[in-house]
Amino acid sequence: MPPRAPDRRPTLADVAARAGVSTALVSIVMRDAPGASTATRDRVRRAAEEIGYRPDSRARLLRSSRSRLLGVVFGVQHPFHGDLVSGLYAAAERAGYELALSAVTPGRDERRAVAGLLQDRCEALVLLGPSSPTAALADLAAHLPVVVVARSVRSAAVDVVRTADDEGMRLAVEHLIALGHHDVVHVDGGRAPGAAERRRGYREALGAARLTPRVVPGGLGEDDGAAAARDLLAGSLPTAVTVFNDRCALGVLDVLRRAGRAVPEEVSVVGYDDSRIARLTSVDLTSVAQDVDRLAALAVGRALDRLDGVPVERRELVVPPRLVVRSTTAPPRPRDVVERPSCRVPP
Amino acid sequence: MPPRAPDRRPTLADVAARAGVSTALVSIVMRDAPGASTATRDRVRRAAEEIGYRPDSRARLLRSSRSRLLGVVFGVQHPFHGDLVSGLYAAAERAGYELALSAVTPGRDERRAVAGLLQDRCEALVLLGPSSPTAALADLAAHLPVVVVARSVRSAAVDVVRTADDEGMRLAVEHLIALGHHDVVHVDGGRAPGAAERRRGYREALGAARLTPRVVPGGLGEDDGAAAARDLLAGSLPTAVTVFNDRCALGVLDVLRRAGRAVPEEVSVVGYDDSRIARLTSVDLTSVAQDVDRLAALAVGRALDRLDGVPVERRELVVPPRLVVRSTTAPPRPRDVVERPSCRVPP
DNA sequence: CCTCGTCTCTGGAACGTTCTAGTGAAGAGG
DNA sequence: CCTCTTCACTAGAACGTTCCAGAGACGAGG
Numbered sequence: 001m002p003p004r005a006p007d008r009r010p011t012l013a014d015v016a017a018r019a020g021v022s023t024a025l026v027s028i029v030m031r032d033a034p035g036a037s038t039a040t041r042d043r044v045r046r047a048a049e050e051i052g053y054r055p056d057s058r059a060r061l062l063r064s065s066r067s068r069l070l071g072v073v074f075g076v077q078h079p080f081h082g083d084l085v086s087g088l089y090a091a092a093e094r095a096g097y098e099l100a101l102s103a104v105t106p107g108r109d110e111r112r113a114v115a116g117l118l119q120d121r122c123e124a125l126v127l128l129g130p131s132s133p134t135a136a137l138a139d140l141a142a143h144l145p146v147v148v149v150a151r152s153v154r155s156a157a158v159d160v161v162r163t164a165d166d167e168g169m170r171l172a173v174e175h176l177i178a179l180g181h182h183d184v185v186h187v188d189g190g191r192a193p194g195a196a197e198r199r200r201g202y203r204e205a206l207g208a209a210r211l212t213p214r215v216v217p218g219g220l221g222e223d224d225g226a227a228a229a230r231d232l233l234a235g236s237l238p239t240a241v242t243v244f245n246d247r248c249a250l251g252v253l254d255v256l257r258r259a260g261r262a263v264p265e266e267v268s269v270v271g272y273d274d275s276r277i278a279r280l281t282s283v284d285l286t287s288v289a290q291d292v293d294r295l296a297a298l299a300v301g302r303a304l305d306r307l308d309g310v311p312v313e314r315r316e317l318v319v320p321p322r323l324v325v326r327s328t329t330a331p332p333r334p335r336d337v338v339e340r341p342s343c344r345v346p347p
Numbered sequence: 348m349p350p351r352a353p354d355r356r357p358t359l360a361d362v363a364a365r366a367g368v369s370t371a372l373v374s375i376v377m378r379d380a381p382g383a384s385t386a387t388r389d390r391v392r393r394a395a396e397e398i399g400y401r402p403d404s405r406a407r408l409l410r411s412s413r414s415r416l417l418g419v420v421f422g423v424q425h426p427f428h429g430d431l432v433s434g435l436y437a438a439a440e441r442a443g444y445e446l447a448l449s450a451v452t453p454g455r456d457e458r459r460a461v462a463g464l465l466q467d468r469c470e471a472l473v474l475l476g477p478s479s480p481t482a483a484l485a486d487l488a489a490h491l492p493v494v495v496v497a498r499s500v501r502s503a504a505v506d507v508v509r510t511a512d513d514e515g516m517r518l519a520v521e522h523l524i525a526l527g528h529h530d531v532v533h534v535d536g537g538r539a540p541g542a543a544e545r546r547r548g549y550r551e552a553l554g555a556a557r558l559t560p561r562v563v564p565g566g567l568g569e570d571d572g573a574a575a576a577r578d579l580l581a582g583s584l585p586t587a588v589t590v591f592n593d594r595c596a597l598g599v600l601d602v603l604r605r606a607g608r609a610v611p612e613e614v615s616v617v618g619y620d621d622s623r624i625a626r627l628t629s630v631d632l633t634s635v636a637q638d639v640d641r642l643a644a645l646a647v648g649r650a651l652d653r654l655d656g657v658p659v660e661r662r663e664l665v666v667p668p669r670l671v672v673r674s675t676t677a678p679p680r681p682r683d684v685v686e687r688p689s690c691r692v693p694p
Numbered sequence: 695c696c697t698c699g700t701c702t703c704t705g706g707a708a709c710g711t712t713c714t715a716g717t718g719a720a721g722a723g724g
Numbered sequence: 725c726c727t728c729t730t731c732a733c734t735a736g737a738a739c740g741t742t743c744c745a746g747a748g749a750c751g752a753g754g
């Protein structure tokens with residue numbers, strides 16, 4: 001069994017006693033604050049080292065009014081959130097802030113996740129693709145700065161950092177049109193964060209080219225994409241498809257290929273998020289990349305601005321996306337060739 | 348701009364003043380501790396509600412020696428960890444504990460993640476598939492109870508909760524042998540947590556059937572699986588493949604199908620983890636399921652046992668896995684049929 | 695010699711809780 | 725009538741840190 005705590009963990013006072021100084025001085029040294037000679041600094045540090053002292057962040061935060069703590073609510077299932085969290089850690093560290101993570105899981109909703117963070121006395125909240133209604137977000141923002149990432153919110157109370165999703169989808173459509181496609185269908189994300197903007201971008205780009213848009217219901221997951229693809233196969237198959245996100249696109253790809261429809265020869269497919277899975281050599285999905293690190297940095301920066309009372313010009317920060325062309329998009333094949341059942345055999 | 352804090356957040360004293368009682372009494376009420384009449388309980392609660400009081404967990408934990416806080420280190424990229432975290436939240440809540448999450452990201456290694464949790468004064472640590480060397484884990488365990496999940500550790504200092512990975516892989520192989528396969532290859536996970544056990548299970552099951560094992564290097568991700576599959580295609584293709592995990596199996600599947608090799612007709616594939624992606628109707632991968640909720644519950648239970656000084660019989664808790672048969676496994680086809688290039692056309 | 699700064703360093707009061715040791719008051723038992 | 729218990733409640737001391745207001749010591753400038 002591990003030698004369980006009969007010995008309390010060492011405190012400032014223990015270090016102070018050992019180094020023969022006051023606790024206040026030890027505090028100064030541990031914080032790298034000015035007000036101690038290099039000689040004592042060394043001595044104190046050595047004493048701390050010897051007894052294995054670690055500052056107690058609870059007590060530290062309790063005392064100082066600023067907690068230097070940023071609360072983050074994220075979906076534990078969503079790979080895109082994982083990338084964002086990585087970026088947030090980096091950005092927060094640069095600013096001397098810590099992150100308090102609170103996950104949304106199937107058994108733990110957003111309310112609970114937020115409530116946990118509030119108890120921890122975070123100075124500000126960063127919410128990744130939250131599903132709470134606008135009113136709830138505004139209520140929250142009345143108490144502390146709230147930055148919403150990857151979703152637009154129609155409320156002046158919260159800050160928003162997001163990708164220009166309409167532009168992203170426009171890039172995708174324009175790429176397809178440039179390849180010669182006339183029949184482009186959009187597989188929709190429904191009420192998911194960003195879905196409305198992506199749908200709009202698709203519509204606008206198609207309208208600009210004088211083509212008629214066709215939107216079919218999809219969703220966030222692979223299954224939604226698979227269902228959408230089956231719908232398309234049952235009806236009239238377009239020459240190209242733009243999909244709400246990569247996971248959904250994966251479902252589309254899989255059903256198409258299983259049905260013997262070659263991608264990209266018969267159907268081109270574009271995803272969204274440029275997730276790890278899209279980059280796989282075996283998937284190699286053309287996708288719209290969100291600049292995750294920039295989103296994260298802006299979110300942290302904006303939260304800090306609010307805390308410091310810096311006047312903010314635009315409430316919404318929009319980051320341009322980038323189209324990553326891979327091997328699931330190509331020029332359309334003449335229809336007569338397509339009508340024959342295809343057979344992918346190595347030559 | 349949000350109405351920023353000129354008003355401090357309300358404290359026990361504020362509630363006490365409003366309800367006309369002492370802070371101690373408010374504390375009693377807020378904790379649902381015995382020692383207050385129902386009448387005053389109501390009154391205090393109402394007062395707290397009115398001024399929007401929220402207990403400050405920092406101060407609360409500082410005062411009480413027990414923090415009722417469990418530290419969890421997880422990989423932000425790993426979907427399997429996401430599932431475990433969900434289970435941990437549920438188990439911790441049942442026991443009246445909170446979770447402190449600390450993520451391992453590409454830019455934040457395990458040391459950092461653990462250091463963060465130690466500052467937060469967690470009572471015990473739960474590490475999901477940690478990559479730290481055994482010695483480092485043992486050092487940690489000298490300070491506080493440490494429970495390692497989904498990896499076996501050769502040290503008496505730390506507790507381990509894991510799936511019987513050897514048995515899992517044995518189940519997979521026995522399933523394939525029962526279907527009539529004689530040529531089964533294992534795509535390995537290398538040094539990943541659990542890989543050694545799975546490899547062993549594979550070897551033992553094949554040995555028991557008097558068949559010769561063949562192990563090819565793989566890895567954790569889709570790309571590793573894809574590479575392994577290309578190796579197999581370049582050499583001699585077996586009739587069945589067991590793969591270290593689902594993500595890797597996905598890579599295998601994709602490369603095989605793109606090369607025109609039908610799954611499961613020509614090659615059967617078994618994954619491991621029964622992750623969300625395996626369950627997709629479009630993937631429908633036969634896989635070995637780990638009982639995530641049970642692993643999580645056992646991990647929390649074991650941590651609490653250590654904290655309470657409950658004597659522990661076995662240091663290692665092993666949970667049996669379960670084979671989930673889906674559509675990527677089938678009896679092997681006679682070789683002569685396989686040799687012709689295949690063509691999957693709907694009839 | 696006195697004053698003024700600057701540089702270290704210290705004592706003691708916060709921070710918002712919980713915990714310990716009580717204080718009265720009301721009722722029960724003698 | 726007096727003690728004893730129980731109940732509802734309170735005062736004040738922790739918890740481990742940071743912050744504030746100084747206190748000496750030491751030179752420099754007058």
